[in-house]
Amino acid sequence: MEFFHKKTSFPFMATRKVWYSLSIVLMLVAFGSFIVRGLNFAIDFTGGISVEANFPKQVDVEVVRKAVIAAGFHEAQVSRIGTTRDVGIGLQSTGQTAEQIRPIFTNALTKVDPAVRITSLEVVGPQVGDELRYSAIVSLAVTLFLIAIYIILRFHTWRLSLGAILAVMHDPILVLGVFSITQTKFDLAVVAAILAVIGYSLNDTVIVFDRIRENFEKNRRLPPAETLDNAVNQTLSRTIMTKVTTSIVVVSLLLLGGEALRGFSEALLIGIVAGTYSSIWISSAIALSCGLKAEHVFPPVHKDPVDMLP
Amino acid sequence: MLAYARWKYILVSLVLLFALLFALPNVFGDDRALQVARKDRAPVTAEQLAQVEKVFKDGGAQYKSIQIEGGNVVLRFDEDVDQLHARDLARDEKAGISKDYVNAMMYASRAPRWMQAMHLRAMPLGLDLRGGLYLLYEVDIDAAVEQVVQSYEQDFRRVLREENIPVVDINVLKVDSDVDNGLRVLLAAGADLDTVLAAIKKAQPNLECREAVIASGAAVDCIMTPQQVRERRDSAMSANITTLRNRVNALGVSEPIVQRQGLNRIVVQLAGVQNSAEVKDMLGKVATLEYRLEDPRPIPPGGRAPIGAKIYDWYEGGTLRGKAMLKRDIIVTGNQLVNATPSTGQNGPQVEVTLDSAGGDEMLRTTQHNVGKRMGVVFVEIRSETVEVDGKPVTRKIKEERVINLATIQGVFGARFQTTGLTSNEARDLSLLLRGGALSAPISIANEKTITGTLGKENIEKGVKALVIGMTSLFVFMLLYYQLFGVVADLVLLANVVVLTALLSLFGTALTLPGIAGIILTVGMAVDANVLIYERIREELRNGVSPQAAIKAGFEKAFSAIADSNVTTAIAGVVLWVFGTGAIRGFAIVLTLGIGTSMFTALMGSRALLTLLYGGKRKITKLAIG
Numbered sequence: 046m047e048f049f050h051k052k053t054s055f056p057f058m059a060t061r062k063v064w065y066s067l068s069i070v071l072m073l074v075a076f077g078s079f080i081v082r083g084l085n086f087a088i089d090f091t092g093g094i095s096v097e098a099n100f101p102k103q104v105d106v107e108v109v110r111k112a113v114i115a116a117g118f119h120e121a122q123v124s125r126i127g128t129t130r131d132v133g134i135g136l137q138s139t140g141q142t143a144e145q146i147r148p149i150f151t152n153a154l155t156k157v158d159p160a161v162r163i164t165s166l167e168v169v170g171p172q173v174g175d176e177l178r179y180s181a182i183v184s185l186a187v188t189l190f191l192i193a194i195y196i197i198l199r200f201h202t203w204r205l206s207l208g209a210i211l212a213v214m215h216d217p218i219l220v221l222g223v224f225s226i227t228q229t230k231f232d233l234a235v236v237a238a239i240l241a242v243i244g245y246s247l248n249d250t251v252i253v254f255d256r257i258r259e260n261f262e263k264n265r266r267l268p269p270a271e272t273l274d275n276a277v278n279q280t281l282s283r284t285i286m287t288k289v290t291t292s293i294v295v296v297s298l299l300l301l302g303g304e305a306l307r308g309f310s311e312a313l314l315i316g317i318v319a320g321t322y323s324s325i326w327i328s329s330a331i332a333l334s335c336g337l338k339a340e341h342v343f344p345p346v347h348k349d350p351v352d353m354l355p
Numbered sequence: 356m357l358a359y360a361r362w363k364y365i366l367v368s369l370v371l372l373f374a375l376l377f378a379l380p381n382v383f384g385d386d387r388a389l390q391v392a393r394k395d396r397a398p399v400t401a402e403q404l405a406q407v408e409k410v411f412k413d414g415g416a417q418y419k420s421i422q423i424e425g426g427n428v429v430l431r432f433d434e435d436v437d438q439l440h441a442r443d444l445a446r447d448e449k450a451g452i453s454k455d456y457v458n459a460m461m462y463a464s465r466a467p468r469w470m471q472a473m474h475l476r477a478m479p480l481g482l483d484l485r486g487g488l489y490l491l492y493e494v495d496i497d498a499a500v501e502q503v504v505q506s507y508e509q510d511f512r513r514v515l516r517e518e519n520i521p522v523v524d525i526n527v528l529k530v531d532s533d534v535d536n537g538l539r540v541l542l543a544a545g546a547d548l549d550t551v552l553a554a555i556k557k558a559q560p561n562l563e564c565r566e567a568v569i570a571s572g573a574a575v576d577c578i579m580t581p582q583q584v585r586e587r588r589d590s591a592m593s594a595n596i597t598t599l600r601n602r603v604n605a606l607g608v609s610e611p612i613v614q615r616q617g618l619n620r621i622v623v624q625l626a627g628v629q630n631s632a633e634v635k636d637m638l639g640k641v642a643t644l645e646y647r648l649e650d651p652r653p654i655p656p657g658g659r660a661p662i663g664a665k666i667y668d669w670y671e672g673g674t675l676r677g678k679a680m681l682k683r684d685i686i687v688t689g690n691q692l693v694n695a696t697p698s699t700g701q702n703g704p705q706v707e708v709t710l711d712s713a714g715g716d717e718m719l720r721t722t723q724h725n726v727g728k729r730m731g732v733v734f735v736e737i738r739s740e741t742v743e744v745d746g747k748p749v750t751r752k753i754k755e756e757r758v759i760n761l762a763t764i765q766g767v768f769g770a771r772f773q774t775t776g777l778t779s780n781e782a783r784d785l786s787l788l789l790r791g792g793a794l795s796a797p798i799s800i801a802n803e804k805t806i807t808g809t810l811g812k813e814n815i816e817k818g819v820k821a822l823v824i825g826m827t828s829l830f831v832f833m834l835l836y837y838q839l840f841g842v843v844a845d846l847v848l849l850a851n852v853v854v855l856t857a858l859l860s861l862f863g864t865a866l867t868l869p870g871i872a873g874i875i876l877t878v879g880m881a882v883d884a885n886v887l888i889y890e891r892i893r894e895e896l897r898n899g900v901s902p903q904a905a906i907k908a909g910f911e912k913a914f915s916a917i918a919d920s921n922v923t924t925a926i927a928g929v930v931l932w933v934f935g936t937g938a939i940r941g942f943a944i945v946l947t948l949g950i951g952t953s954m955f956t957a958l959m960g961s962r963a964l965l966t967l968l969y970g971g972k973r974k975i976t977k978l979a980i981g
Contacts, residue, residue, distance in 0.1 A: 047836075047893075047981065103436075124486070130443075184934035188927045195923055209923075233483070237869030237942045241876040244927060244946065248880060248920040252887065255916040283883075283890045286836070290829055290886070291879035297825030298875075303817035309872065 048285055053278045058270040061330035068215060068327060075222020082225050087137070087232035087308075094143065094166070096134040096150055101160045103130060108157055116153035131164075181236070185243075189213065192247065200258060202341035204332040209250045212328035216246045216319040223315050224308075234309035242316025245291070249284060249324035256280050257329065258342050265339040272339070273329045281325070288321050357903040359966040367963050370955070371850060377857035380466040380477040386419065386431040387438045388463035391445055391456045397675055398426030410452050414444040428456075429463055478860040479626055481867030481941065484815055487626040490638065492599070496619045497534040499591035500584055501527075504535050506693045506711040507559055507577070510770075511540060513712040514558040520551055523572070530578045537578035544572060551575055588618070590694075596621055602638050612865060626865060644689035644789060647681040648721070649729040649761065654680045667733060669758040671781070679758045681731045686721045687714040695789035697782040698773075704782040705773040708789065715770025722767045732760040732789070760785055818871070826852075829882070837889055839979035843964045844885040851881045851949075851956040858948050869942035877949025880924065884957035887913040892980060902975040906965055910958070917958065925950045 098109075109132050110123040122135040134150075143166050154161045189210055196206040217239045224231050256276035264272070295317065299310035391407055393399060399407070407428050408421050417437040418430045432438040438460060444450045445458040462485075464477055482489055508525050515522055521543035530537045542551060548566060555564055555577060564577040579587070592615055599621060603611040612624040623638065650664040660666045660680060669679040691714030696707050710718055736755045762774050777785060830848070833841035855877060859866065892909030900908060928950060931943035969975050 103440075180935050181939055184931045184939065187934060188930040191926045191930060192923050195926060199919060234868045234872070236939070237872040240869070240931065240939065240942050241872045241946075244876050244924050245879065247923050247927065248883065251920040251923050252916045255919050259912075259915075279894075283886050286886045286890070287879065287883040290832065290882045291875070293829045293832060294822070294825035294875055294878065297828060298818070298821045301817065301821035301824060303821075306818050306821070309868065313872070313875070 048282055053281055054274070055278060055281075056274060057277050057326060058274050058330055058333055061326070061334065064326040064330065068323075071222065072215070072218060075218050075225065078222055078225040082228065084221070084225055084231040085228040087230045090231070090233075091137060094136040094146060096136070096146075096166045097164045098132050098134070098150075098154055099162045099164050100130045100132070100158050102158070104132060104158065106132065109134070109154070112153045112157050113150075116149055188243075196251070196254070200254060200342055201344060202332075202337065204335040204337045204341060205254050205257070205329075207335060208328040208331035209247065209254070211331055212250050212323040213243055213246050215323045215327060216242050216316055219319040220312050220315050224312065229311060230308050232308055234306070235312045238309045238312035238316065241313060242320060245317060246320035246323060249287075249320055250328040252283070253277055253280050253324055253329055257332075261339040261342045265343065269333060269338050273333055273337075277325055277329060284321060284325060288317055292317055357906055357966055357970040359963055359970060363959060364963055367959050370854065371960075374850075374854040374857035377475060377861050378853050380464065380470050380475045381856055381860060383465040383467075383477065385462040385464045385477070386433075387435055388432065388461055389430045389438055389441050389445060390427050390459045390461055390463075391430070391452065392427040392458075393456055399423055399428050404428055407452055407456070410450050411441055411444055414441075414447075414450055416441040416444055424463070431463060476860055476863065478856065479863065479865045480815075481865035481870065482624055482626050483867050485626045487624065489625075490623040491616070492595070492621040492623065494592055494595050494619050494621065496588040496591050500534045500536060500579070500587050503587055503693065504538060504579070507562065508538055509712040510558040511538065511555060511577075513716075514554050515540075515551070518550070518554045520546060520554055522546070522551075528576075530576070532581070532584060534584065536584050537576055539567060539569075540575045540577070541569075541571070542573040542575065546573065548573060548575070592619070592621070599623060599638060624865070643735050644692060645685045645733040645735060646687040646718075647683075647685055647731055647733060648725060649731055650680045650682050651728070652680070654678055667731075667756055667758045669731075669761060671760065679731055679761050681733065681758065686717055686730070689789075691717075692789060695786040697779070697786045699779070700773055700775065702775045704777050704779040705775040706777065706782050706786045706789065707771070707773050710770045712770060718772070719767065719769035722764050722769075726764050726766060729761055729763050731758045731762075733757070734759045822871070822875075826878070829878075833882070833885075836981055838981040839968070840889050840892075840965075840981065843961055843968070844882065844889070846964065847885060847956050847961045848878060848881055850960050851953050852878065854952040854956060855945070855949050858952065859945065862944075864944055865941070867941040869939070870945045873942045873945030873949060876946060877953055880921070880950065881953035881957055883920075884913075884917045884953060885961060887916055888957070888961070889980060892978070896978065896980070902978045903969060905978070906969060910962055914958070917954065921950050921954055 106123050110121065113121045113123060113134060118134075118136050120137055124133055136146075147163065147166055150166065151161075151163060154163065192213070193203075193206045193210050196209050197203055200206070220239055220242060223229075224235065253276055256279055257273055260267075260272045260276050260279075267275075292314065295310050295313045298306050299314060302310060391399075393403075401423075404421070404423055411418065411421065411430065416430070417434075418432050418441060421428065421430045423429070430441055432441065442458060442460055445456065446453045448454075464471065466475070466477065504527055508527065511525055523541040523543055526539045526541065527535045528537045528539050529535055540551065540555070542548070552564055552575060555562070555575065559577070561583070562577045563580060564575055567574040567576040596613060596615060600611075600613045603613055603623060603625070612622065612626075614622055616622045650661075652661060652664065654666060655661065658666065658678075663683050664680050665683055666678055666680045669676045687710060691711050693709040693711050694707075695709070698705060698707050733756055760774060765775075774785065826848075830845045833844045833848075835841065837844060852874070855874065859870075864870070888909050891913045892905045895905035895908045895912075896902070925947060928943050928947035931939050932947055935943050969978065
């Protein structure tokens with residue numbers, strides 16, 4: 046079985062202006078939505094309200110959950126804490142103060158057992174502190190910088206380096222954009238998925254670059270646009286194949302993984318599509334637009350007229 | 356001809372064998388459990404087990420098994436309701452075991468005993484998957500540095516007084532630092548600089564001292580180098596980490612995480628722990644030390660100490676040695692201890708202890724009259740404990756004291772002395788205990804939360820099922836697409852997951868949701884490496900190259916692409932590992948390890964298999980590569 050039995054020769058580079066425009070429009074939409082709608086942050090980021098209640102006798106968590114939902118708190122997490130008679134309830138912040146919420150809760154829980162005692166009710170801070178936000182930004186910046194350096198060292202030109210960095214930044218922005226537009230819950234798992242997306246996209250891009258280097262080595266005279274087209278075409282089968290295999294796993298997570306993994310697998314899936322797109326149409330094209338030529342990747346060897354012998 | 360070196364086959368087989376062994380404990384899963392441990396940390400005897408069992412039986416607890424594991428009683432349950440019920444019994448004063456035993460709700464591995472004995476462990480589930488307790492402690496490391504500077508100041512004053520060198524004053528100062536790291540000795544008029552320097556050198560040989568020019572006269576500045584400041588901060592951190600780790604271990608919680616975060620923070624993560632109040636009490640203990648002389652009188656059989664003496668349990672290296680009776684008079688307490696470090700002296704491993712000058716004077720006076728007698732170190736811990744009395748929680752302070760070292764005074768000594776007669780492990784433990792008891796810089800909880808597993812049992816089961824189905828479909832797809840080569844790829848992928856699981860289990864890295872993202876990414880990249888190689892082989896075949904040469908060329912040509920793409924991703928992994936915290940770090944660890952394992956399995960494992968299939972001098976006319 047094979048997706049492309051014949052050698053393909055799609056003219057990717059010739060149409061690059063179209064793809065640039067598409068990407069710019071998508072970026073603008075993503076940023077626009079980001080500014081206007083923002084992200085629908087989950088309790089990990091926003092913090093919320095934590096309630097602890099003590100019942101005089103053993104209580105069923107499901108009964109409590111139903112009572113809390115009936116009181117209008119649809120996303121409450123209910124669990125046992127410590128004993129069979131103590132229950133903890135976590136709520137996303139609703140903007141109400143603890144004083145406003147207390148009577149609603151007392152009311153809802155007395156329906157379960159009139160002798161219930163609310164032992165604590167407090168507004169809790171987000172699980173994701175400034176520390177995580179800060180470390181995420183620092184580590185992404187350092188990562189991009191080091192990767193840029195590595196590509197310059199391995200491929201001898203900043204043009205490919207720039208292409209890789211822009212493509213890598215392109216994909217997570219698209220994922221964030223989709224999450225903002227659809228207002229899908231943005232939790233810590235989505236952050237992890239976005240990190241994975243960066244990994245995939247980078248991987249893809251570098252594989253195309255490797256082929257570009259190889260093709261330049263084989264034939265330096267060929268116009269750069271043609272060399273790049275060839276490289277993308279030659280790796281196309283692999284690019285698609287790898288995406289299909291990974292998507293198989295991700296789609297099964299999306300369909301069967303349940304509510305908790307939805308955001309995570311959605312982000313991965315969007316990221317995989319964006320990553321494929323950017324490594325086929327964007328990363329190499331940017332290098333070409335920056336004037337990539339064979340001699341950038343393989344600098345001509347200058348014969349030193351004076352030899353090094355003493 | 357296609358060949359592969361024999362040592363590479365051996366290497367691949369050995370790695371796989373070890374990986375299978377280390378990954379094996381993950382197969383068994385775990386039970387909800389309740390651990391009941393004696394408060395005096397003594398191992399539970401068979402009779403005590405019977406007593407404990409009776410309490411649970413009489414209370415109507417439902418459990419699968421009850422037995423002694425690692426010196427503690429462990430009950431295993433099928434349902435969380437049973438676990439909670441048993442725990443209610445364990446801390447009920449009327450039921451009768453809450454006085455002598457502490458309990459912790461946790462998970463216990465179902466792996467057979469021999470595996471646990473070999474320290475083969477399953478990888479723990481992280482807080483986000485299983486819930487538990489998260490504590491972030493902040494250590495006042497600047498106070499730790501200032502403590503030392505203050506003790507230097509006392510030393511200087513003592514030495515200068517002894518040598519009759521007049522000084523105006525000694526000031527604490529900051530030099531190129533955000534913490535008090537130096538001392539300025541203001542000399543009286545006519546003092547000889549060299550004599551002062553020599554005297555100071557005698558008191559503190561490691562400090563850098565130089566003449567300072569100031570308006571009001573001559574002065575000497577002694578500064579802790581940035582290196583010394585860093586060492587002091589680090590030792591304060593490691594002392595605190597050790598103390599916390601010891602306390603966490605005493606809880607018997609499975610797979611605790613106690614790690615340094617950044618410059619001055621310590622994260623404690625106890626996945627699966629549900630009774631947070633007691634755990635915090637145990638961890639939030641305040642510890643100190645007391646040096647006391649041994650009481651030479653025989654220990655009375657009834658266990659009641661005569662006037663002026665006190666009887667302690669005597670532990671050394673964590674094991675109970677018996678009883679020790681010490682005098683009530685305290686020679687030196689923990690806050691007079693400046694440092695304790697393990698080292699190797701003429702008599703083997705030892706702990707070098709440094710006291711401040713007042714402590715040194717007292718120690719000198721005591722040892723002058725007591726050579727040949729024994730001196731003990733008492734470790735004192737004060738913690739608050741919450742118990743239930745008639746259904747109401749009551750908090751009370753508990754003081755725990757035990758002798759951690761009892762040694763003969765060999766000669767007269769003052770501020771610096773050695774404790775000898777230890778094994779090197781004991782020396783290390785004792786110095787850590789001494790530092791943990793005395794030197795630990797002030798520590799406070801910066802953030803704490805009880806996390807209920809956001810995913811929950813049902814969701815985890817769904818996720819695992821989805822992952823298994825996804826992987827199986829992937830395997831089938833690879834088989835259809837690449838035929839026999841697809842089977843090789845599948846085997847290699849499986850090996851990759853096994854090796855990665857083994858590494859994570861070996862390091863005890865907790866598996867979190869971001870970690871699962873890392874595993875999926877790794878599997879993706881491992882498939883990718885195979886795809887790259889196979890596509891190259893197909894290309895070579897299309898160009899008319901012979902099958903065996905095509906395999907060889909496929910591996911050779913795909914190598915640079917695989918290496919470059921993995922190195923760039925590894926850069927990202929390592930940076931995220933170093934700079935990241937929490938979720939990001941969890942992801943990065945799995946990703947970085949996964950890149951290593953997928954490179955190994957895809958390059959070496961699949962080469963080995965393909966050479967077995969197609970290698971040697973056989974005539975191969977066609978490859979089953981689809």
